[in-house]
Amino acid sequence: MSAGGTNSFAPGFYEGDRPRIVTSRFGLEDSHTLARFVATGGYEGLRRALGRPAGEVHDEVRSATVLGRGGAGFPAGTKWGLTPQEVWPRYLVVNGDESEPGTYKDRLLMERDPHQLIEGCLIACYAAGLSQCFLYIRGEMALAQERVATALNDAYAAGYVGRNILGSGFSVDIVLHWGAGAYVVGEETALIESLEGNRGMPRLKPPYFPAAIGLYGQPTIVNNVETLANLPWLMVNGAEAYTAIGTPTSPGTRMVAVSGHVKRPGVYEIVNGTTTFRDLLFGEEFCGGMRDGRTLKAFVPGGGSAPWFLPDQLDLPFEASQVGPAGSMLGSGAVMVMDDTTDIPRAALTLTRFYAHESCGKCTPCREGGTWLERILSRIVDGKGTDADLDQLMEVGQSICPGAFPHASSERLGINATPFPYRMNTICFVGPSAFAPVHSALTLFREEFDARVTRRIHIPVSAVGAAQ
Amino acid sequence: MARLTEENVRLAQEIISRYPRPRSAMIPLLHLAQEQDGYVTEDAMAHIAGLVGASPAEVYGTASFYEMFKFHPVGRYVINICGTMSCALAGAEDLMHHAEEKLGVRMGGTTDDGLITLERAECQAACTEAPCLQTNYRYSFRVTAESFDTLVDDLRAGRLADEIPPHGTVARVRQHIPADKGAGVHAPEDVKSAPAWLDGKAAL
Numbered sequence: 001m002s003a004g005g006t007n008s009f010a011p012g013f014y015e016g017d018r019p020r021i022v023t024s025r026f027g028l029e030d031s032h033t034l035a036r037f038v039a040t041g042g043y044e045g046l047r048r049a050l051g052r053p054a055g056e057v058h059d060e061v062r063s064a065t066v067l068g069r070g071g072a073g074f075p076a077g078t079k080w081g082l083t084p085q086e087v088w089p090r091y092l093v094v095n096g097d098e099s100e101p102g103t104y105k106d107r108l109l110m111e112r113d114p115h116q117l118i119e120g121c122l123i124a125c126y127a128a129g130l131s132q133c134f135l136y137i138r139g140e141m142a143l144a145q146e147r148v149a150t151a152l153n154d155a156y157a158a159g160y161v162g163r164n165i166l167g168s169g170f171s172v173d174i175v176l177h178w179g180a181g182a183y184v185v186g187e188e189t190a191l192i193e194s195l196e197g198n199r200g201m202p203r204l205k206p207p208y209f210p211a212a213i214g215l216y217g218q219p220t221i222v223n224n225v226e227t228l229a230n231l232p233w234l235m236v237n238g239a240e241a242y243t244a245i246g247t248p249t250s251p252g253t254r255m256v257a258v259s260g261h262v263k264r265p266g267v268y269e270i271v272n273g274t275t276t277f278r279d280l281l282f283g284e285e286f287c288g289g290m291r292d293g294r295t296l297k298a299f300v301p302g303g304g305s306a307p308w309f310l311p312d313q314l315d316l317p318f319e320a321s322q323v324g325p326a327g328s329m330l331g332s333g334a335v336m337v338m339d340d341t342t343d344i345p346r347a348a349l350t351l352t353r354f355y356a357h358e359s360c361g362k363c364t365p366c367r368e369g370g371t372w373l374e375r376i377l378s379r380i381v382d383g384k385g386t387d388a389d390l391d392q393l394m395e396v397g398q399s400i401c402p403g404a405f406p407h408a409s410s411e412r413l414g415i416n417a418t419p420f421p422y423r424m425n426t427i428c429f430v431g432p433s434a435f436a437p438v439h440s441a442l443t444l445f446r447e448e449f450d451a452r453v454t455r456r457i458h459i460p461v462s463a464v465g466a467a468q
Numbered sequence: 469m470a471r472l473t474e475e476n477v478r479l480a481q482e483i484i485s486r487y488p489r490p491r492s493a494m495i496p497l498l499h500l501a502q503e504q505d506g507y508v509t510e511d512a513m514a515h516i517a518g519l520v521g522a523s524p525a526e527v528y529g530t531a532s533f534y535e536m537f538k539f540h541p542v543g544r545y546v547i548n549i550c551g552t553m554s555c556a557l558a559g560a561e562d563l564m565h566h567a568e569e570k571l572g573v574r575m576g577g578t579t580d581d582g583l584i585t586l587e588r589a590e591c592q593a594a595c596t597e598a599p600c601l602q603t604n605y606r607y608s609f610r611v612t613a614e615s616f617d618t619l620v621d622d623l624r625a626g627r628l629a630d631e632i633p634p635h636g637t638v639a640r641v642r643q644h645i646p647a648d649k650g651a652g653v654h655a656p657e658d659v660k661s662a663p664a665w666l667d668g669k670a671a672l
Contacts, residue, residue, distance in 0.1 A: 011594075011597055012596040050671040052670050053670050054666050088660065099590075100591070101553050101554070101590075103591075104594060104595060104596075126671070129665075129666040138593070139499075140536065141593070142606060142639055143606075143607075146639045146641040149643045156644075156645055161649075162645065162651050163648075163651050168671035169664060172651050173486070173652070175486045175487065177496065179495060180495050180536040181534050181536040195492055196492055197493070198494075199529060217656070218656050259554035259557075261557060265595075265597075265598075266596050300553070304553060336554055336595070338557065347553060347556065350553045354552050357590060358590065360533075
């Protein structure tokens with residue numbers, strides 16, 4: 001079957017003439033093999049790290065401000081420092097349960113360069129004193145599991161993982177673990193529950209912050225695949241070179257998947273902090289503009305959970321401190337683009353149905369509210385809704401996220417932005433994520449809903465009496 | 469149907485040995501059971517319960533949370549068509565209708581010959597190659613009605629037998645940690661102090 005991308009072995013991925021930190025080997029067909037990895041500087045970062053005291057390696061990562069790439073954007077070096085003093089053992093859990101709608105970068109990183117991820121895991125374990133690493137890969141990602149399993153077997157045989165790594169006295173096991181299909185498990189406390197053999201339901205924070213009480217009740221660092229994949233390059237090139245790319249608050253690069261109605265949907269490694277949505281959607285080196293000469297209607301800037309943006313927001317860069325006040329989030333690096341042919345209520349339904357379906361059922365506002373949102377939206381899309389349903393959608397949303405919900409500004413509508421984040425009545429973000437597309441669609445494209453629902457004219461009883 | 473075979477019990481014990489707590493092996497072991505029988509049987513769940521030190525109800529409690537585990541026979545090939553936003557924007561609904569017609573089953577159904585089960589799935593992380601589907605978790609990208617028909621014809625003719633293992637097998641490569649290479653697994657209560665390499669001296 002035909003596929004896009006620069007080459008047949010990495011469908012969807014485009015190289016481009018930009019700094020590349022995590023995708024430098026993606027253009028090589030055998031990038032997943034140990035031989036190619038070592039021949040292209042692989043495990044050199046580990047060697048450099050092991051040549052320095054662990055505390056120094058940690059400081060290097062801290063001063064590089066490697067932002068977490070899973071969604072929340074919390075700096076990895078800071079996260080590692082949040083473990084309580086003198087509580088051992090501590091664990092590393094790698095979050096490779098990538099399932100956010102629109103997102104796929106971790107899958108490519110695991111399929112195309114598994115040794116880079118393994119090297120990153122080892123550097124993290126060394127720096128933060130983590131005794132064992134569990135690499136949790138999404139259940140449906142068969143090729144990623146095969147590639148990581150092969151890479152681990154080869155790395156063990158060659159002495160890069162396991163006992164007395166490279167003769168240094170540093171020993172750590174990396175255990176491949178795989179899930180079985182549940183979006184919510186991407187939430188870090190749910191991931192830990194799942195890794196303990198339970199239903200993957202999030203834990204209440206506090207007290208269950210993984211850095212304090214995580215896997216088996218021990219301090220646990222949960223890092224995203226892409227975050228860890230940055231570490232080998234960082235160890236070889238140093239924090240100064242890392243922060244020379246991007247901006248001080250968003251240094252380095254990040255991987256972004258752009259899908260939907262653009263000419264060249266693809267996964268791109270972009271310079272963080274400075275690249276704008278306009279560059280990404282319309283730049284010739286990226287998506288090359290809208291398909292079929294259509295115009296842009298709206299886009300989701302940070303994965304299915306993110307409130308939507310309009311063409312008004314195109315000039316915002318990939319910088320959390322600007323995207324937040326503008327009413328959304330950068331999330332997991334996924335942009336979904338809608339052109340002027342898009343049926344907005346139906347598009348919102350595809351996302352709301354996802355989150356309603358993926359609710360784990362622990363929190364009532366999400367379990368009940370998500371399903372209500374889906375049902376009401378379905379009947380509106382089917383032409384069976386009434387104008388009362390529109391208010392009902394907002395009311396249900398209020399029970400999940402009380403108060404003002406973030407949205408973009410619009411010159412056309414004459415409205416200002418409501419900044420991110422929102423308040424929430426649920427433990428995790430699944431519930432609010434079911435509401436986000438509904439709220440954005442209804443706030444920014446109310447007319448499409450109005451045109452679809454049956455308007456009920458309210459006739460007061462007194463008026464009936466007066467007519468007689 | 470079946471408890472785990474002798475060979476699978478050996479594999480199960482190897483998997484369990486990699487975790488500080490046996491129960492952590494629950495999901496990998498359920499996959500092993502599904503690989504053996506094509507779906508997860510009650511006998512296998514009871515067997516797994518004994519292996520990881522949980523009750524059969526706890527095993528079923530965990531298993532039933534996850535979409536990939538089936539508790540009744542399904543087709544040799546399970547086709548999951550994605551219907552989330554990026555795929556929907558690229559015509560996934562039409563593809564689903566076409567698939568239902570082509571196979572003569574509704575979503576969730578299995579063809580009479582027991583070969584193919586059709587399911588609607590959520591985001592499969594191939595959003596730029598929309599609409600996408602997975603057959604036993606192997607991708608097809610930018611699927612059209614024609615390419616879907618070709619896929620089904622190839623499956624029926626056995627032409628994809630080498631590329632796509634029967635339902636239940638996800639990864640065909642297993643991790644193996646040789647006894648002399650492993651760092652060693654310890655229960656958390658047996659670890660009292662910081663790892664040796666954290667003493668401030670460089671390891672190399």
